[in-house]
Amino acid sequence: MxxxxxxxxxxxxxxxxxxxxxxxxxxxxxxxxxxxxxxxxxxxxxxxxxxxxxxxxxxxxxxxxxxxxxxxxxxxxxxxxxxxxxxxxxxxxxxxxxxxxxxxxxxxxxxxxxxxxxxxxxxxxxxxxxxxxxxxxxxxxxxxxxxxxxxxxxxxxxxxxxxxxxxxxxxxxxxxxxxCPGQFQIRVSADRSATADGKMVSVSSRLAEYFLADDEFAAVVAHELAHNLLKHRDRLDAQQVNRGFFGQLGKSAGRIRDTEIEADRLSVWLMANAGYDPQAAIRFWTRYGKEHGKGIFSASTHYRWKKRVQLFEEEIAKMAAMEPVDGKYAPPLLTEAD
Structure with a gap:
């Protein structure tokens, strides 16, 4: 490392x-x-x-x-x-x-x-x-x-x-x-964080150091990329979601949490199609969750790590039940949006 x-x-x-x-x-x-x-x-x-x-x-x-x-x-x-x-x-x-x-x-x-x-x-x-x-x-x-x-x-x-x-x-x-559209950067910072702003995926240098393998790195990048591909920022803006302190409460928190769930679900499909092991998302969040609690974020807008792992397992099971086409799995959250 x-x-x-x-x-x-x-x-x-x-x-x-x-x-x-x-x-x-x-x-x-x-x-x-x-x-x-x-x-x-x-x-x-x-x-x-x-x-x-x-x-x-x-x-x-x-x-x-x-x-x-x-x-x-x-x-x-x-x-x-x-x-x-x-x-x-x-x-x-x-x-x-x-x-x-x-x-x-x-x-x-x-x-x-x-x-x-x-x-x-x-x-x-x-x-x-x-x-x-x-x-x-x-x-x-x-x-x-x-x-x-x-x-x-x-x-x-x-x-x-x-x-x-x-x-x-x-x-x-x-x-x-x-x-697919997307820009990627390492943000020099002593904190552990990852963000998506609609175009750019940013991972802090300290978080990037924490990954044990590129598959784990890809799990976090795929999650943030999923936010951008699903246009979550535009959706939350249209819903007038508060991203400040009050975004941790009420309807705003629930709407943000919905986008986090979708990003988790889509991320393992993106990983699998790119040849990364989707099980790495489970390994990373289990390790990180045990060491740091909820994960990168501690707000009510994110599931605790055990529920996130459950989401990953559900999506991986869906892929296992499918027949890939040219080695790829059509992600429901992207294909259903068409």
């Missing part, structure tokens, strides 16, 4: 810059270790997220073009020199993760490659769109703008990426695949 040194987290996010950009700089080994640990978590999250949305694409009513790339901006880090050294970037924007069996992997792109241009548009010439990225911290707005532009280009077809590897540049054609 990867260990991240949380006292160093302040070194890993944007802040006052340390002048360590020279090639002979004396880089701090603990900071390098922490950066590489975070990159490994990013890579696991990217791989799991891609696998889930790709494997379940035929059951999603909306699709998005995807390459399997995860980009990173050295401006996100307080010590940009150490970040470049640890992550292997030549330029300001680099590839931090490539999902296995993705178009990016087929194009032989690798973590550490620097992104120089998209369809011959130089990265340095891309104007940051502050109006579209206003919800992001300033240091994240450049990569947010680039990601948005890349998604728009991919929606129109193939793209060409110019990358640098070891100082040698090459242009690579990428043919995207259509998957």
């Amino acid at each position: 990867i260990r991240i040194f949380f006292p160093l987290l302040a070194l890993l996010v944007a802040g006052p810059l340390c002048a360590q950009n020279a090639p002979d700089a004396d880089y701090d080994p603990d900071t390098i270790l922490a950066l590489k640990g975070l990159q490994r978590l990013d890579q696991r999250m990217n791989a799991i997220g891609y696998r889930l949305v790709d494997a379940n694409a035929s059951y999603c009513d909306q699709k998005t073009a995807r390459t399997g790339l995860l980009l990173n901006d050295v401006a996100q880090y307080a010590d940009q020199g150490t970040a470049r050294f640890a992550l292997g970037f030549d330029g300001p924007i680099g590839i931090t993760a490539v999902a296995p069996d993705s178009p990016a992997a087929a194009a032989k792109l690798s973590p550490g490659n620097s992104l120089l241009a998209i369809n011959n548009m130089a990265i340095d010439d891309i104007v940051i769109d502050d109006s579209q990225s206003s919800s992001e911290q300033p240091a994240y707005r450049r990569v947010d703008t680039i990601n948005r532009m890349l998604r728009q280009m991919l929606a129109e077809g193939d793209v060409e990426l110019t990358i640098s590897e070891g100082g040698i540049s090459r242009t690579v054609p990428i043919k995207p695949v259509q998957t």
